[in-house]
Amino acid sequence: xxxxxxxxxxxxxxxxxxxxxxxxxxxxxxxxxxxxxxxxxxxxxxxxxxxxxxxxxxxxxxxxxxxxxxxxxxxxxxxxxxxxxxxxxxxxxxxxxxx
Amino acid sequence: xxxxxxxxxxxxxxxxxxxxxxxxxxxxxxxxxxxxxxxxxxxxxxxxxxxxxxxxxxxxxxxxxxxxxxxxxxxxxxxxxxxxxxxxxxxxxxxxxxxxxxxxxxxxxxxxxxxxxxxxxxxxxxxxxxxxxxxxxxxxxxxxxxxxxxxxxxxxxxxxx
Numbered sequence: 001x002x003x004x005x006x007x008x009x010x011x012x013x014x015x016x017x018x019x020x021x022x023x024x025x026x027x028x029x030x031x032x033x034x035x036x037x038x039x040x041x042x043x044x045x046x047x048x049x050x051x052x053x054x055x056x057x058x059x060x061x062x063x064x065x066x067x068x069x070x071x072x073x074x075x076x077x078x079x080x081x082x083x084x085x086x087x088x089x090x091x092x093x094x095x096x097x098x099x
Numbered sequence: 100x101x102x103x104x105x106x107x108x109x110x111x112x113x114x115x116x117x118x119x120x121x122x123x124x125x126x127x128x129x130x131x132x133x134x135x136x137x138x139x140x141x142x143x144x145x146x147x148x149x150x151x152x153x154x155x156x157x158x159x160x161x162x163x164x165x166x167x168x169x170x171x172x173x174x175x176x177x178x179x180x181x182x183x184x185x186x187x188x189x190x191x192x193x194x195x196x197x198x199x200x201x202x203x204x205x206x207x208x209x210x211x212x213x214x215x216x217x218x219x220x221x222x223x224x225x226x227x228x229x230x231x232x233x234x235x236x237x238x239x240x241x242x243x244x245x246x247x248x249x250x251x252x253x254x255x256x257x258x259x260x
Binding site: 041057 | 202
């Protein structure tokens, strides 16, 4: 089974037509890969479906806007993979049913 | 339909917030409507972009219901739109939409337009939804809801998530 990073990198490559080999764990989805908000919506849809989760994009965006988090925490891909792993773990623990 | 004001649907036939589905109807204008003078002379058919908008508005009412009129959906993406058959003036359209995915601040629907049993077009639609950005817009949508028979009881009847 491929890693979470591998899965989201493949999703990004396919969704945004970005060469897979340019997508690294250290890549920032916005600053390095140039993914815009519409494409990220598409990526979120694909990630939600692939992992059976609901990425809390609005909460993350609010935290960034409020200065409580940086975009790197959510949009550097290795960090995004960690956030997804946390969401999957929470879902599997039966605690991920809310929005 | 009131194409001049971009009102593409006429009435809600069924809204089920448990199954996350909606059925609406729309009356295509008669041949004398100006839209058909150019689309097309001697062969009037509904433009596919308007049929797509009708599917979007149908989906939008479903999302409005699911968010209990607290958030306004805006069309963001149209995927796999297929115009499967011509829609002539005066047709009665039945438009069905269902939620395929509820994300954080967005929703994805699938929708199709039928005349009788014949599917004329279908698409997958993605919407961003945000808290109402304008009080005037909220007032407008409330008035529209009344006009098209939005079943307010569906809001209270919906099961808790």
